[in-house]
Amino acid sequence: MMPPISDPLNILIVDDTPDNLRLLAKMLEAKGYLVRKSLNGRMALQSVHHDPPDLILLDINMPDINGYEVCRQLKASERTRQIPIIFISALDQVNNKLQAFESGAQDYITKPFHELEVLARVQNQLLIQQQQRQLLRQNQQLEQEIQDRQKAEAEIWHLNVDLERRVKARTLELQQALTFEATLKRISDRVRDFLDSSQILQRAVEEVAIALEVDGCDAVLYNLGQPSMGICYRATAIRSEVTQQQTGHRLDTAEIYTQLHYQRLTFAFCPLRPTANDDTASVLACPIFDDQVESVGILGDLWLFRPAYSSFGEMEINLVQQVANQCAIALRQAKLYEAAQAQVTELQRLHQLKDDFLSTVSHELRTPIASMKMVIQLLTTLTHQGETFLTQLVDHANQRDKVMQYLTILREQCDRELSLIEDLLSLKYIEAGMFAQQPAPINCQVLLTSLIASFEARIHRQGQVLQVHIADNLPSLYYDPPLLKRIVAELLTNTCKYTPRGETIAVTARLVPRMPTAVARNPPPCLQITIANTGVEIPATEMERIFDKFYRIPHHDPWKQGGTGLGLALVKKMVEQMGGTLQVTSADNQTCFTVCLSV
Template sequence: MSPPIAARNIHESIDVITRSLNAVAAPIYVKGQDHRWLFANVACCQLLNSSLEQLVGCLDQDVPALVDAGTLGAQDEGFFQSGETPDPQPITIATASGRHQVTCSRTRLETASGPILINTLQVVGELAQVRQTNYELRQQLEERNGALEKLIEFEATLKRITDRVRDSLDEKQILQTAVQEITEALNVRGSNTSLYDLEQGTSTIYYEFTTLPSDRGRVSQMEAFPEVYHQLLEGQYLQFCSIAPNPVRGLVSMLACSIFDDRGVLGDLWLINDKDHGFSEYEIRLVQQVANQCAIAIRQARLYQESQSQVRELEQVNNLKDDFLSTVSHELRTPVTSMRVALQLLGVTLSQELGMEQELTSPDAQQSRIARYYRILKEECEREISLINDLLDLQRLDVGNHDLALQTIQLDEWLPALVNSFQERATSRQQQLEIVLNDNLSVIRSDLSSLDRIWAELLNNACKYTPPGGQITLSVLPGQEDMAKFDLINTGVEIPQDELPRIFDKFYRVPSADPWKQGGTGLGLALVQKLVQHIGGVINVESGNNQTCFTIELPLSLEK
């Protein structure tokens, strides 16, 4: 990763100063605004008879050779403050050859860490040469600062274009943005972008931004221009000028860059300008970077479109499945209902003639074959009716065709009655079933039929999957922001963590989780989730530490 621009600026400035000042024959030193010396070139060290290590970090009065250290410091301070030295006086220095008068030529330079002073010492009589040297130094620094400003501009332009290109998942918008931004950034006459059909060997211009006559839609056969497309297909760039004038454009200069990534070439990006314009290294780098960003963005856009297409296909398949199940459910409901009525009449007849009603209360082994067959027929018919009703209810909930009948529900009356209907079943399976109500929560306003269906299904599952000796507890507590919280916990059973995200899917059943081998359709929890959402609530499930907890949060007062 490249260092930040500010850090590179400081580093390069110091590097330029060091190399440049050591190459100058005149004595020069650099100090900060705190008057501590930062650098002295070789000539200055020789003049002051001190090493660079002895001078760096010193104040003026710490330099032995400076006889007029106070005068020098005052003049430097004045230059720091105003950028000039009024009525400068020569400074006396003591060298090995005696005392000399020197004049000072000062330059203030702004850096990222603050202003610095570059002071050229000139023995009286050599001032003209020093001024020329100082001028050349300033020129070098200005050229380097200009290069740094160009680099900053390049990075800002690239970031702006990259952000706009990669923010889109629309291939058309990506390419149109790229040609517009690059044309305006480089101030060229126009640009266009083509996409390749490698199987057909063609390049088609899809988008452009230009003041020239439009070429959009033009198809080029790659084999007709091998000198161009051979390089572009290799991921290279090329620039050239037209030899013969184009009937419309005249003579122009052109730059072409491939739009490619590690999976291959997708297309190209062309820039067009006046015939005398040569594209600089800066412009070529910018176009290459933009082309690379276009390749990334196009791949992302195509992957997104593919995923959206797959989602639409899956939705269509799911809708077909739902339509099929809805149709089949409606068609089956009438004959199955007729079967139920026939079974009821058959049961009445068999009870009157054979006393089967009494026989059905006996253990299975003591029942006659007729009684067993009748019981099996009745149970399976009820299972089919339950399945059909679940499918139809799910279909109505999916399309929003499930009416709400709101009423005030007394929790201390409704829940105990509901739980008591499962007590006999739990006791027969050696399970403990209890309910815990909070005294501060007595009523809610909701749809009673939906609540009955939700808790009948969850309690039925709790009894179905809890092993003998397990505990089933339904507790009700006040929730947050006018919500009621219901927790149904059953012990002795866990749902694997990788199965939890799927338990509310239609027809999904957790493998090997039914100790009583009672079977099921896998629609119960899907219906529960839909009903909870229908009455404005949310349902969550957690499983671990040898227990499973279903949590439902419902509004205390549901409004239509």
Template sequence: MKADILVIDDTPENLNLLSAMLTEQGYKVRSVTKGSTGLRGAQAAPPDLILLDVNMPQMNGYEVCEQLKKDDRTREIPVVFISALGDVLDKVKAFAVGGVDYITKPFQVEEVLARIETHLTICKLQKELQTQNSLLQQEIRDREKAEEKFKKAFRSSPNPIAIATLEEGTFIDVNPSFLRMSGYEQYEVIGHSAAELNLGIPQEIYEQALQQLLETGSLQNQECEFRTKNGEIKSVLLSVELIDLSGIQCTLNIVNDITERKRLENEFISLVSHELRTPLTSLMGSLDILCAGKLGTLTSQGQNVLRIAITNTERLIRLINDILDLERMKSGKIAMQKVKCNADKILNQAVESMESLADRSQIKLIAQTLNVEMWADPDRLLQTFTNLLSNAIKFSESGSNVWINTELKKTENPDFDLILFTVKDRGRGIPADKLHLIFERFQQVDASDSRKKGGTGLGLAICRHIVEQHEGKIWAESTLGEGSTFHILLPCEKTPSS
């Protein structure tokens, strides 16, 4: 059904002609002979368009149109006058009271239909425009509310926050918490970059963070140092998000001051080192003496209890050593002792050290190594490979294989190529939602693994730190139920023939 049209004309012949003509074209038509009746009908059920005669008794067309335009229900309905009055003043008055068009009788059918279609189209477009304007106004209001909330959160946040341009890195706004932590006044910060203010963030770390930001759109909890105006060095976690401000790409930088937490961590490490490791070592020695039978023979039940005690004590010692190892690496207290070493030799040592564990688990280790010279810390790389092999063996089914392969990657750098190590298993695999977490501290695929497999949840975090301190990359790929592959990419010296 096309539009709904109301025809108001006191001449029955005109009504019949118009009704028949419009009905034939598919319009829904309502016809009345009195202006007051037409007015009530329009108010009760507003039509899409009104055809209105001028000369009518009691209430003429001009008066009807004026009443229509005063009522909110009928104000927007287009009114087309149809009249035998052809004087210019009559037409002017019709437009003055709110009419959109004026057709002079006798009319041509094609002309009436064309004008009706035109005004219905205009009315439809106006409604669509009004709807779009309403949506736009609502969007503007919503955005203003969001901006107001952001401003309040920005100003009142206890965390230091700074907004800087992405291209130049200059600060365009900072919140009061940032000023309190840095010791600067706002005029000293705005328009300057972190490098100009000597905030202590190394350029290489900033560039790496920027690259990650451009690749992923965000950077979460990058640990770095922050230098205040008076030279005090603070430990902070930096999180960065890309935002758009009036068409300019900017970074939203949120700083979390962890200086006090780092101090407490150091105190905890000291406590673990001096107060826990020494008595545990002594306890382990006593348990070994008991196990050797030097203090008498235990019953089978006593021997079983002793084995459980030794297993748990060994696990606790491993956990403490891993915590100390990891924290010392993070703090720089353990430096990589890099020397010229051979990748083939390190891998073979790792395989040999894991052979007994593999045999007990009925796992076959398959190694494909390369005779490549590297500038690295052999002990730390050995620790990394044995850790990865140990994990692969623990989580593989009896009778399966574990592969460790090496592959040389040529580069255009005149000094070094890249060597890719892979450790692959056919174990249970890692769920996709856990894959990005496994290199974090105390992250395990299954919480029961520490009890069943004897792990501490720190091995992969240590591997990551060792690889990163060798200017390399470590990552994992896995399919649940099919196995996992761990990749390590490290630089190696180019041979003269390369």
């Protein structure tokens, strides 16, 4: 048997008899093969060179170029010689078969052929070809592995020579690195404990001064990224102080400013003329900047001072850079915290405004429609109870019928407008996270049976066929009963609208198992409710959009079907609010909506 394949195998059939082509193609396509057809040898050669197939079924007696010549030309080409060829011919002489194999064929089938024989020989040749390709790949992989191993052995020999020399130096570096890593961790933990900019920089300069044993450590924090205005924090191994100044650092000259603030370089230097109150001869300057807030630019500087004839090592410079990065992160967190506090206050205000808006809209939209509906009901009642009112309005019976018709239309439009308002408000409440559920135990069989019964008269009136399959073992669920009723009712309403007369509406409710996951090896089953109808199919191009708000499938008259255009969008939101899933499939003249809820 053929091993499983991911893509259908490509088979070319070459025969000048169309009936043979159709018969072979039907036979092979039924087994999942991709079949191409050619009526003569010249077309077959062009097709093979353009797109080589996995197998060729070749007839011998053909006009223009016979099968032997086609086979020889294919075997002579480097591009096509590996394609297996099976001759299918009515010639049954031994010399015909010998000539076929001499021209390069792999097999020979005599007409009239049998389906099982053809399929068996095709599968056999494809399996042989696949095994040959696999063997070739394995040989190439083995050769590559041998080359890689030889190369790796040579590299290992050279590395071993250099390794011993580097081990001792590296050990010393690692010891120093571990020391600095512990120092950096301690400084990072201390710095990130604060959400105030001044405390962050004060703690940073204190820790760096002690860790590197420098004469002094300064941190300059600029106001809004302007070096001319800032606060300077200074610390030594003995004491720390905070001073505020209106200019930059005392050593922040034009050359240093360019390297720190524009090039963002960390560098050590010796001033040519130290200040009168400072005999420091070795200085390390490091910028504090935040890559994630590019518009702010430079946040500040770190300055370290040591006496004459001293220097800063590479690992010390790296430590200072890491401390500057931690300071930048901590300063950003402080700014974010301040912004977050302001946003929390603003969000609380907006949340209150949103609550007030929804309450206002709910009242102001519902009240007029409800009043109109009540007045229409009163007018209708008066019309039915006495003729006096109608006599005052009209004189003829046909005019009375029109009045009743107009009242009915007005009442239906009010109902539709009220339904639209209710759907809009429900949707907005769910999207705003304000939809409050009231879970309670639900007897699924009773709820679904009574709900379906309310639709039976409508379905019968529309000439549709109803099928109900509710399992006997449905458990009691703990959900919001009105919410579940509304979901099923919306789906049934939608199905009744679009099911043609004489077609079937099927409602099914059952328990289905769920696949194990890494979190739950034996997950509980879920309740699956499916509502399907025949006689209508949703185009594949519209499937992804049917849950969009106000979206309607093209070529369906919205005024004829009525509705708010929010039904399916609202149902999907409600199902997700209950923690379930809603899926739709449409094929073979049938559309099916499936709701799955956890048990």
